[in-house]
Amino acid sequence: MKDIFTFKENLNSFNLKERQQALRQLVLISQTPEKQVNNVNMHLHSFFSFNAEGWSPTRIAWEAYEHGLYAAAIIDFDVLDGMQEFYEAGEILGIRTSVGIETRAFLKEYSDKEIDSPGEPGVSYVGGSGFTKLYPKTFIQSAKLAEHRQTARDRNIALISRINPHVAKIAIDYENDVLPLSPSDSATERHIISAYLRKAETVFQDKLVLINFLSKTIGKSQEETDNLLKSRTSLEEVLRAKFAKRGGFGYVQPTATTFPKVEDFFGWVKSCGAIPMESWLDGTSGGESSPKELLEFSVSKGAAALNLIPDRNWNIKDPEIRAKKVANLREIVQVADSMNLPLNIGTEMNKKGQPIADELNGSFLKEFKKTFIKGARILVGHSILARFADFMYLGSKAENIYGTRTADKNKFFETVGSLAPVTKSLADKLRNAGEEKAYSMIYDSSRNGKWMC
Numbered sequence: 001m002k003d004i005f006t007f008k009e010n011l012n013s014f015n016l017k018e019r020q021q022a023l024r025q026l027v028l029i030s031q032t033p034e035k036q037v038n039n040v041n042m043h044l045h046s047f048f049s050f051n052a053e054g055w056s057p058t059r060i061a062w063e064a065y066e067h068g069l070y071a072a073a074i075i076d077f078d079v080l081d082g083m084q085e086f087y088e089a090g091e092i093l094g095i096r097t098s099v100g101i102e103t104r105a106f107l108k109e110y111s112d113k114e115i116d117s118p119g120e121p122g123v124s125y126v127g128g129s130g131f132t133k134l135y136p137k138t139f140i141q142s143a144k145l146a147e148h149r150q151t152a153r154d155r156n157i158a159l160i161s162r163i164n165p166h167v168a169k170i171a172i173d174y175e176n177d178v179l180p181l182s183p184s185d186s187a188t189e190r191h192i193i194s195a196y197l198r199k200a201e202t203v204f205q206d207k208l209v210l211i212n213f214l215s216k217t218i219g220k221s222q223e224e225t226d227n228l229l230k231s232r233t234s235l236e237e238v239l240r241a242k243f244a245k246r247g248g249f250g251y252v253q254p255t256a257t258t259f260p261k262v263e264d265f266f267g268w269v270k271s272c273g274a275i276p277m278e279s280w281l282d283g284t285s286g287g288e289s290s291p292k293e294l295l296e297f298s299v300s301k302g303a304a305a306l307n308l309i310p311d312r313n314w315n316i317k318d319p320e321i322r323a324k325k326v327a328n329l330r331e332i333v334q335v336a337d338s339m340n341l342p343l344n345i346g347t348e349m350n351k352k353g354q355p356i357a358d359e360l361n362g363s364f365l366k367e368f369k370k371t372f373i374k375g376a377r378i379l380v381g382h383s384i385l386a387r388f389a390d391f392m393y394l395g396s397k398a399e400n401i402y403g404t405r406t407a408d409k410n411k412f413f414e415t416v417g418s419l420a421p422v423t424k425s426l427a428d429k430l431r432n433a434g435e436e437k438a439y440s441m442i443y444d445s446s447r448n449g450k451w452m453c
Contacts, residue, residue, distance in 0.1 A: 043346025057082035061089035115287035128269030233352035266302030283328025314364035343375035381417030389439035
């Protein structure tokens with residue numbers, strides 16, 4: 001009989017049926033994890049964009065379940081390929097879930113300021129939370145999603161065409177070398193770098209020859225390169241900087257036309273029934289130096305939530321820098337709270353060493369725990385209401401009830417998100433009830449603090 005480890009690894013198969021079968025087996029043979037902890041991770045990249053551990057949406061759901069997370073969400077770059085899979089795995093395991101998307105957009109009003117993409121004035125990481133359905137191909141929502149995918153693909157191919165002439169001995173082909181590393185046509189810059197390293201290891205099978213080639217390529221001593229080879233993640237980060245980042249072989253400075261306008265992206269997110277999100281790095285850039293101004297601007301463009309990665313703001317060796325960034329974190333949280341913007345936090349897990357979740361009881365984050373949990377509940381509440389009752393956070397039905405009373409709306413969505421996780425049997429009852437009846441069932445349950453169906 002296969003062991004638990006084998007089934008967990010099968011959760012990462014590129015074959016969906018194999019992932020689903022492995023999950024069913026794990027549920028049968030595994031013990032129920034310990035009681036839930038009040039940690040959340042609402043920003044986890046799956047292997048449909050890039051996960052450093054190679055985790056699929058199903059594997060992420062399993063790890064969230066096994067670690068007892070209060071809530072979890074996947075957010076992938078430019079695609080929603082894992083959406084249905086993640087919600088279904090969440091129902092099977094009984095965990096609170098949501099699904100989002102991330103991309104980069106251009107803010108013309110900040111074209112002279114860096115925001116959260118270092119060295120790239122006007123460019124901002126933005127996203128959307130709470131996607132719950134895919135639209136027919138003839139709908140504008142699907143057309144725009146396909147456009148995001150195609151733009152990312154074109155950008156990747158152009159990047160490779162600029163890098164290859166500089167490293168002709170390990171030149172790669174997008175179709176043959178990069179796409180096989182991704183389960184769908186959704187490769188990222190990190191996949192490209194991994195493909196170059198794999199090609200180098202194939203071409204230079206003698207380790208000393210490989211070290212010699214890489215050391216010349218990245219401008220490091222052979223000893224430094226040898227040490228980097230022992231930590232593949234570190235080497236890939238160096239290669240990424242040399243190949244794709246500012247000053248690298250393949251880098252080109254983005255312009256106003258490189259990425260979509262932020263208002264266009266936010267408009268598309270809302271049209272999909274999801275919640276547009278601004279992102280925030282650490283408050284040290286010119287664009288982030290005035291957090292209230294930035295958030296007010298973002299809200300005027302359509303943002304209704306804020307995404308941030310807490311680990312970047314406290315897990316820092318230098319005590320002075322750490323103190324400054326924790327203070328910046330405190331300020332942005334206070335501003336977002338005052339504007340009734342739900343906070344979406346997470347660790348991404350697109351780089352080795354990033355944890356499965358932030359420790360919200362830790363000395364640096366415990367002061368923010370209540371706000372972070374509240375944000376997760378609101379976003380989960382939206383996903384539940386949108387999935388089963390067609391009742392969206394920014395939809396007309398919520399607008400008719402709450403109008404501009406955002407605090408009251410947040411309280412309702414938070415209450416729904418704090419209900420026990422939606423299991424498969426409960427989800428079936430809500431689906432079978434129809435949208436109108438499902439809303440009544442969810443509303444009554446929120447009033448009673450427990451599921452009444």
